[in-house]
Amino acid sequence: MASAWLVGFLVFFYSLTPPNNPSFKRYELWQLMPAVLLDTVDPSEVANAPLSGWRFFPQRFDLLIIAAVMMAGAWAWGHLLLRLVNPPLPSRCVERTVFAFGLGLSALSLTTLLCGLVGALSCPLLGGLIVVAVVAEIALRLRRQNQRGDATRSNRLSWKLPHRMPREWLLPLFCLAAMVPFLLSMFLGAMLPSTDFDVKEYHLQGPKEFFQSGQISFLPHNVYTSFPFLTEMLSLLAMVLRGDWYRGALAGKAVLMCFAPLTGLALFAAGRRWFGPTAGWLAVTVYLTTPWIFRISIIAYAEGGLSFYLFASLLTVMIGIEKLRRGETPGKQFLLTGLLAGSAMACKYTGLVSAVIPLGAVVCLAPLVLRAGLPDKWRAVLSAGAAFAIGTVLTIGPWLLKNTVETGNPVYPLMYSWFGGRDWDAELNEKWRAGHSPKNYTDLPERVLEVTAGNDWLSPLLFGLAPLSLFALGRHSVIRAVWVYALWLFLTWWLFTHRLDRFWVPMIPAVALLAGIGAAKATGRIWRYTAGPCFLAALLFNLVFVVSGASGYNAFLIDLDEPRRSVAPPGIAFLNDKLSPNSRVLMVGEAQVFDARFPLVYNTVFDRSIFEEWFANPEPNVPSGQWPLHNADAIRQKLHKEQITHILVNWAEILRYRARGSYGYTDFVTPERFAALVRMGILLPNPITANQEFRKLSDKQQRRELETWAPVLKISVDGESRFVIWQVFAVRRPGAEF
Secondary structure (H helix, E strand, C coil), rough: HHHEEEHHHHHHHCCCCCCCCCCCCHHHHHHHHHHHHHHHHCCCCCCCCCCCCCCHHHHHHHHHHHHHHHHHHHHHHHHHHHHHHHCCCCCCCCCHHHHHHHHHHHHHHHHHHHHHHCCCCCCCHHHHHHHHHHHHHHHHHHHHHHHHHHHHHHHHCCCCCCCCHHHHHHHHHHHHHHHHHHHHHHHHHHCCCCHHHHHHHCCCHHHHHHHCCCCCCCCCCCHHHHHCCCHHHHHHHHHHHCCHHHHHHHHHHHHHHHHHHHHHHHHHHHHHHHCCCHHHHHHHHHHHHCCHHHHHCCCCCHHHHHHHHHHHHHHHHHHHHHHHHHCCCHHHHHHHHHHHHHHHHHCCCCCHHHHHHHHHHHHHHHHHCCCCCCCCCCHHHHHHHHHHHHHHHHHHHHHHHHHHHHHHHCCCCHHHHHHCCCCCCCHHHHHHHHHHHCCCCCHHHHHHHHHHCCCCCCHHHHHHHHHHHHHHHHHHHHHHHHHHHHHHHHHHHHHCCCCHHHHHHHHHHHHHHHHHHHHHHHHCHHHHHHHHHHHHHHHHHHHHHHHHHCCCCCCCECCCHHHHHCCCCCHHHHHEEEECCCCCCCEEECCCCCCCCCCCCCCCCCCHHHHHHHHHCCCCCCCCCHHCCHHHHHHHHHHHHCCCCCCEHHHHHHHHCCCCCCCCCCCCHHHHHHHHHCCCCEEEECEEEEEEHHHHCHHHHHHHHHHHHHHHHHEEEEEEEEEEEEEEEEEEEEEEEE
């Protein structure tokens, strides 16, 4: 039955067309596999291709040093905090390492936050705190080692290799060999510039602005920077230690990549603890070879950290329940759970419903439900609940307090109807809710297919193997708990979010554990002959999907000077090259501004339009799209006061926002407004203009919107139909030039 299911699922999986790469079906990638793998090992020469190769690896040495310093600090701070929390764990075990790094990275993030809030983003200060922690932890370890005496030293294990390799080493060696190319790909890919919109809009842009200003403060033009920023603070810390926002961002990405192997280590610990080493090794292999994990490891998303903290929190809860069954009251264990669950929420608000609420409920209810020999169950409930609550408040509390002080709303911009919020109103709140809520609840079958087999970056091993754990469902409570938790994560994603695919990625560790369990539980000759080739084939397919570029930007060993130019949005790349000194640009419709190397003013689509605030003359009872412009003198004075020399308008982005089902964009911004500003003598005529073939606008709804809302943007060049995608206007002033 297991073999039939696995083969049938793989056939179904490979027959599908990836929705984000619709030009091919999955099975067609098998034909390209030899060429892709060979080209990875021995790249072919391509005319005018960017230079690449191991000779450019030294360009990354400074990034590696910064990342190594931060991970050393996380290791030290985490172990020091574990000594303080003192959960009932052996002094040397995999679980302790997982929890130490989790606490350490959270502590580094909070330390950066607190230093930033008081304007003390100093390399000597933050670097010194890391050095102090490392020295203190090493000193404590040496002291403990000396206290053990020579007798302990004489009992150490010998590391001499046996004459013949034990059979039980075969699986670990195979799994390690399978994981190495994926980890190497993550490692090299993480040190490349980001190409993702959200990363350039706030995941890295927020830390960049904090670094440039020397402090962390409220940014009214970027609402996303008021989110809990655990992972983003690590990027900011890297910028401070490196003394450069761009190189520091790359070093920070290398640190964020470490969440993937740390999650794998947590999976190994969980699998080995309850189901044996085979389940642990298979679980971590399934996880780290999933293309999604490569993708979130090379892009500075928050989901990598969120996935780690969710699973680490789940692991602490299951260990705590294990101790409850023995009649213990593991308050310190549940304090650790709270610290990690709060850290999950500090990565992203969704951690509230995916970690804090469900795990808090389990912590509080477990002493009552379990048939354990507790002398006073209600006292155990209070003890466990209080420990969990204290831990949660310690790690998420500073973020909620920061928002309360800055905006009056601890979860700004959420729950506006309850708490209100600075620089926010009912109209912006409704726009936010519409953009971040489910559109309907009739697509459940489609979403189930997406999560199990349809999405581009899934591994067939996840749901090809996870259902096999159901055969042991009645014999082990951990399996039931993990299935319930995975279902909870899926349902909360489907019920409460706008269903971006990366939002369900934190479910993957739980499914990977179930896959490892399922593969380890299945036995028999038919299974061995079937599962082995299927497992190996899936790993090769995933590797090809990763290195082919289908999972994200992967110019692994490229000359780092080249992508800094090529990955910038075209308008920003143009201004980086052409702007004269002392220029300052107003961005209209453009929010992914991380790559800009010039002073600018911008706003995200969910914030108030700065262009509208500066240029419009509001009239009561008149829609904003029909407001007239201010008089010319008032506009000139405002631009002079703000030192604006140029205006970049990204018409392609504005068109995308205006499309049906998108976020919407103010009607005040139109090509006619800019034509009027030229006639008023505020802007120079003949702006720098970039255009694109009209047929490349594949969305029919966007085509109709362009032709009705701004037909002037549709132009003809040499008889070919094209449309204007961005323009740069120069503000009229003495000596105005690029």
